[in-house]
Amino acid sequence: MSQGLQQVQKQTQTLILAPQLRQSLKILQAPALELRSAILEELQNNPLLEEMPMDGVSIEEKATESERDDSPDTSTEENKEMDFSEDFQILNQLSEDWKEHFAQENNNNVYTSEDAERRQHFFDSLVSETSLQQHLMEQAELLEMEQETFQSLEYLIGSIDDKGFLTAKPGDIALMANLPFRTVVKAHELLKTFDPPGIGCSNLQDCLIQQLNLKGRGESLTVKIIKKYYDLLLRRRIPDLARKLNASIDEIQRSIEEIASLDPAPGRRFSEDNNRVITPDVKVYKDDSEFQIILNSDYIPKLRLSNAYKELIAKGTLNSKEKEYVQDKMRSGKFLINSIEQRQQTIERITREILKHQAEFFEEGVSKLRPLTMNQIAQEVGVHETTVSRAIANKYIETPFGVFDFKYFFTPGYKSKDGTSVSNTSIKEIISNLIDNEDSSKPLSDQEIVNILAKQDFKIARRTVAKYREELGILPTNLRRRYK
Numbered sequence: 001m002s003q004g005l006q007q008v009q010k011q012t013q014t015l016i017l018a019p020q021l022r023q024s025l026k027i028l029q030a031p032a033l034e035l036r037s038a039i040l041e042e043l044q045n046n047p048l049l050e051e052m053p054m055d056g057v058s059i060e061e062k063a064t065e066s067e068r069d070d071s072p073d074t075s076t077e078e079n080k081e082m083d084f085s086e087d088f089q090i091l092n093q094l095s096e097d098w099k100e101h102f103a104q105e106n107n108n109n110v111y112t113s114e115d116a117e118r119r120q121h122f123f124d125s126l127v128s129e130t131s132l133q134q135h136l137m138e139q140a141e142l143l144e145m146e147q148e149t150f151q152s153l154e155y156l157i158g159s160i161d162d163k164g165f166l167t168a169k170p171g172d173i174a175l176m177a178n179l180p181f182r183t184v185v186k187a188h189e190l191l192k193t194f195d196p197p198g199i200g201c202s203n204l205q206d207c208l209i210q211q212l213n214l215k216g217r218g219e220s221l222t223v224k225i226i227k228k229y230y231d232l233l234l235r236r237r238i239p240d241l242a243r244k245l246n247a248s249i250d251e252i253q254r255s256i257e258e259i260a261s262l263d264p265a266p267g268r269r270f271s272e273d274n275n276r277v278i279t280p281d282v283k284v285y286k287d288d289s290e291f292q293i294i295l296n297s298d299y300i301p302k303l304r305l306s307n308a309y310k311e312l313i314a315k316g317t318l319n320s321k322e323k324e325y326v327q328d329k330m331r332s333g334k335f336l337i338n339s340i341e342q343r344q345q346t347i348e349r350i351t352r353e354i355l356k357h358q359a360e361f362f363e364e365g366v367s368k369l370r371p372l373t374m375n376q377i378a379q380e381v382g383v384h385e386t387t388v389s390r391a392i393a394n395k396y397i398e399t400p401f402g403v404f405d406f407k408y409f410f411t412p413g414y415k416s417k418d419g420t421s422v423s424n425t426s427i428k429e430i431i432s433n434l435i436d437n438e439d440s441s442k443p444l445s446d447q448e449i450v451n452i453l454a455k456q457d458f459k460i461a462r463r464t465v466a467k468y469r470e471e472l473g474i475l476p477t478n479l480r481r482r483y484k
Contacts, residue, residue, distance in 0.1 A: 024339045028346065029390040032281050032299045035340075039301050042336055048309050048329045049336070052302040132164065132270035133157055139194050152179050152187035156200065164199045164267025165207065166191075196266040204264055205230055211262050221247060222255040233259070236479045253482065280398035282351045284362060291362060293351050295344055303337050305330060346383070346391050353380045354397075354409050361409075365401050367430075369423040371413025427458065428468045435474055440482040 030038060043049050130138075136157045140150065155177045159168050166188070174184040191200035197214045201207040205226060212223050225233055225241060232240050233256070241252045263269075283294045309326050312318055318326065354377065360368035374392075378385040392406035413423040431449060438444045444452075446465045453460050466476075474480075 023336070024342070025390060027336075027339045028343050028387070029393050031394045031396075032279055032296055034394075035343075036299045036301065039303070039336075039340070043301070043303075046329050046333050046336075048306050048326065049303050049333045050306050052304055130270070132160065132162075132267045135270060136160075136191070136194055136199070143190075145190075146183075148179060148183045149187050149190070152177065152184045153191060155179070156184070156187055156191050160200060160267060162267055163265040164196070164201075165204075165265075166200045166202060169202075196263065196269065198263060198266040207264070207266065208259060208262050211266075212258075217258075220255075221245065221251060222258050225252070225255055226259070236481065238481075278396050278403060280403055281395040282347060283398040284351065284355060284400075285398075286362075286400065291355055293348060293355065295348055297344070300340065300344075303333070303340070305333050305337075343391075346381070346387070347395070349381045350377055350388060350391055350406075351397065353377045354406075356380075358409055361401075362399060367426050369409070369411065369425050371423045372410050373412075374410055377410075424468070427453070427460065428472055430456075431465065431468055432472055432474070435469075435480070438480075440480070443477045443480040445477045 026038065027035060043051060137154070140153050140157070145153070152173075155173060156166060159173060160166055170184045170188050171181060173179075174181040177184070188200065192198075192210055193214070194200065198207040198211040201210050208226050209218075209223055212218060212220065212226075217223060224245060229241055229244060232244075236256075238249060238252050238256070241247075242249050245252070279296065279299065281296050283296065285292055285294075309330070313323060313326060354372070355362060357372050357376070358368075358370060360370065374385050374388045378388045381388065392410075395406050396403050397406055397409075408425070411423040411425050413426075430453065434444060434449055434452060446462050446469065449465050449469075450460060450462050453465075469476075
């Protein structure tokens with residue numbers, strides 16, 4: 001077989017999504033606020049689409065009434081409607097009147113330097129959230145120091161991580177910044193006196209000690225625990241600490257409580273706030289004895305096709321290219337309107353099925369959440385499982401017990417001996433309640449929790465309990481023990 005470039009004809013079958021189908025899937029998957037942005041973008045690109053006002057029904061009624069009026073001389077009325085000369089004259093007159101009004105106002109009220117200062121003060125008052133580096137530099141600028149020390153301090157502040165720690169060694173910083181080592185060390189000690197307390201330390205251990213030093217607790221039992229027996233502290237070996245420091249259990253316990261009151265990451269309070277506002281797409285509430293479902297359509301503009309372009313096609317005044325363009329935009333607009341309506345219907349049907357399967361949850365709360373899969377809902381609604389996945393993506397539902405992600409209701413679960421199904425979310429809540437009500441001096445082990453669940457007819461492995469406990473952010477048994 002000879003080597004070289006060759007042309008080979010090959011026939012294959014591939015699945016390609018049409019642009020309209022892609023748009024439909026995008027509309028189905030988008031939450032309410034993102035959908036609004038997509039619709040507003042389409043309004044800019046499609047001249048045939050119009051956004052209906054809040055009183056859109058009355059406008060449409062007026063439009064239908066005007067269409068019903070049969071007039072013998074329609075051409076004359078259309079010409080009158082298209083004649084805007086009187087309207088333009090009125091607008092021009094209003095524009096001249098406003099110009100004269102503002103000219104008089106400007107003559108009476110001269111813009112002075114005091115007005116400029118007030119305006120500048122207003123803009124200066126609009127401040128954004130201060131970053132950690134800005135907060136530290138503001139403190140550094142208030143101190144009197146040599147130029148090299150200020151440069152070292154500036155370099156150190158720029159090297160601090162989000163938690164407020166300086167992980168790089170002063171020697172390495174001196175080499176990288178080409179600054180004297182002694183000056184960098186001096187600047188580092190100065191930095192550790194800044195606010196917030198504990199800033200600029202190399203690790204958590206030094207951070208806790210520095211915070212206690214600034215409080216005047218440098219010779220306390222708490223500092224001794226952190227300095228000499230940090231490993232025992234992390235493992236919460238309270239009896240060992242009491243024996244080695246010749247202190248009582250209560251004294252060690254109070255020191256641990258003091259350590260818990262310190263800030264383990266002093267720089268985190270200046271980190272960027274990534275919290276976002278959640279807008280529920282669906283609201284479920286109980287009205288008398290029945291649950292009601294309300295879709296959130298406040299952020300979704302109501303669309304319609306412009307009658308003006310329909311009339312242009314009906315009159316036959318457009319050439320072939322213009323007519324083709326208008327018809328194409330009309331088809332695109334109709335498809336968008338139908339896709340939005342289908343999206344709302346799909347979400348409502350899925351919510352109704354969730355309400356049917358999770359009725360006990362909406363009545364009593366999380367403890368009654370039942371196992372549920374997307375495949376079950378897909379079969380009930382009559383769509384594919386991937387359609388359900390897209391429909392609930394990034395969407396939230398408001399319930400009598402709070403706002404939940406739609407995916408929250410789809411969880412695996414366990415069956416008891418009597419056949420009752422319970423979701424893993426409910427099992428987590430049971431574990432959390434057991435630990436909340438345990439004796440702090442004798443906390444429950446994972447195996448003991450397994451035995452308690454077994455008495456309630458739930459057979460769960462110990463490693464599963466440990467996994468759920470870690471997901472709940474609960475410490476292991478030895479770290480939860482409190483000595484009396």
